[in-house]
Amino acid sequence: MHEFGITENIVNIAVAKADEVQASKVIQINLVVGEMSGFVPDCIQFYFDSLSKDTIVQGAMLHFELVPTQLRCRNCSAIFQPQDTLWSCPKCRSQSIELSKGREFYMESMEVE
Numbered sequence: 001m002h003e004f005g006i007t008e009n010i011v012n013i014a015v016a017k018a019d020e021v022q023a024s025k026v027i028q029i030n031l032v033v034g035e036m037s038g039f040v041p042d043c044i045q046f047y048f049d050s051l052s053k054d055t056i057v058q059g060a061m062l063h064f065e066l067v068p069t070q071l072r073c074r075n076c077s078a079i080f081q082p083q084d085t086l087w088s089c090p091k092c093r094s095q096s097i098e099l100s101k102g103r104e105f106y107m108e109s110m111e112v113e
Helices: 002-020 041-051
Strands: 026-034 061-067 070-073 097-101 105-112
Touching: 002 026, 002 041, 002 105, 026 041, 041 061
Parallel strands: 026 061
Antiparallel strands: 026 105, 070 097
């Protein structure tokens, strides 16, 4: 249910930014969501539809750019995407890895009238 709070922030930020530029309507909000962020786009959309009611962002399209998980081996610096639930380097088989992409979650841009 953490999507409720984050969606409330998205609505508040979009309303504030639209007011700053004196926009009459927000058409689209572009969000970047990492595969490992824990946020579910369908849940965000559900809450957005409710929370945006009677605001300048009501009816705006949410566009989700999904970022796949990317790992980096701490031993050999290989960058790869995990192939299964066992995260080990395909090059040196080390399990000393770090998440380099996939935890992102931010509002990249929005389109207004």
